[in-house]
Amino acid sequence: MGRIKPVSYVKPMSGGRSSPHLILFDDGHKYVVKFKNNPQGNWVVTYEYIVNTLAKRLQLPIPQYKVVKIRSQFIKENKELEKIGFKPGNQFASQYIEDSVTFLNLPSNLTRDQLVNADQIAGLIVFDHWIGNSDRNTKNLLFLPADAEGNQYEFKMIDHANCFNISTSNPERKFLPLKVRKKEIYRWCNTLLDDTKQLNSYVDRILEIKNEEIYKLIYSMSSDWLVDEDAKERLYRHIKYAKKALPKTIDDYIKWYLKRKK
Ligand SMILES: Nc1ncnc2c1ncn2[C@@H]1O[C@H](COP(=O)(O)OP(=O)(O)O)[C@@H](O)[C@H]1O
Numbered sequence: 001m002g003r004i005k006p007v008s009y010v011k012p013m014s015g016g017r018s019s020p021h022l023i024l025f026d027d028g029h030k031y032v033v034k035f036k037n038n039p040q041g042n043w044v045v046t047y048e049y050i051v052n053t054l055a056k057r058l059q060l061p062i063p064q065y066k067v068v069k070i071r072s073q074f075i076k077e078n079k080e081l082e083k084i085g086f087k088p089g090n091q092f093a094s095q096y097i098e099d100s101v102t103f104l105n106l107p108s109n110l111t112r113d114q115l116v117n118a119d120q121i122a123g124l125i126v127f128d129h130w131i132g133n134s135d136r137n138t139k140n141l142l143f144l145p146a147d148a149e150g151n152q153y154e155f156k157m158i159d160h161a162n163c164f165n166i167s168t169s170n171p172e173r174k175f176l177p178l179k180v181r182k183k184e185i186y187r188w189c190n191t192l193l194d195d196t197k198q199l200n201s202y203v204d205r206i207l208e209i210k211n212e213e214i215y216k217l218i219y220s221m222s223s224d225w226l227v228d229e230d231a232k233e234r235l236y237r238h239i240k241y242a243k244k245a246l247p248k249t250i251d252d253y254i255k256w257y258l259k260r261k262k
């Protein structure tokens with residue numbers, strides 16, 4: 001299994017705090033690349049790698065992703081990369097989905113019938129609680145047209161950098177207890193739930209993931225991402241705790257959701 005190589009620089013991705021850049025690779029696909037020494041911090045690539053691997057394990061809808069190597073020559077040849085001072089080595093790459101529509105550009109708030117993978121919305125809700133995603137907003141979901149008429153869409157989850165202990169309200173980056181997430185986007189998600197049992201079924205799937213697997217995942221990270229041993233241990237302990245705390249947190253989420261429905 002050979003690694004893909006960058007062919008040409010395309011453009012910076014707008015709006016990004018982590019300064020992602022679009023690059024064409026020799027597998028013929030473009031990827032949104034987040035660099036290990038991006039302006040937001042080294043944890044961006046670390047968390048993207050861990051969270052995307054867990055999402056894939058749960059068969060949640062995410063773009064294909066890869067750890068890619070970018071050499072110093074490629075950075076030198078592309079001013080947009082050089083001026084930020086990106087370092088060569090392993091970076092995180094999310095395969096670019098062409099023609100996706102953002103939540104804000106959808107014709108209206110989609111209903112169950114209009115979302116071909118609506119059953120995975122329960123997975124998104126439960127997963128975001130587990131990984132402590134503080135950044136699920138309208139920009140961090142992509143919608144792909146699923147029919148020619150533009151009546152149906154498929155959603156994909158992107159941007160999993162701000163998870164676990166990263167949020168503007170937690171500048172010290174403490175690992176905090178899980179909490180019910182009540183952002184506007186989840187209110188829309190709730191309109192797509194058939195039955196709250198769908199949430200419990202995703203909790204069960206997460207509980208099936210063995211701690212050993214999570215430990216191995218954290219230690220499979222690229223060695224040039226500079227995550228020290230202590231940080232790895234603390235992250236492992238937090239994910240393990242979050243798994244234990246998840247059933248109660250989702251029960252509380254369901255109570256909040258049912259109260260709002262009345
Ligand atoms: N795989 C992808 N396919 C299509 N667009 C993407 C993809 N990944 C990111 N983007 C676009 O790039 C923007 C920035 O990427 P994101 O991962 O959200 O990082 P950040 O918020 O730190 O800039 C997103 O809002 C989205 O518009």
Ligand SMILES: [Mg+2]
Pocket residue numbers: 139140159
């Ligand atoms: Mg984003």
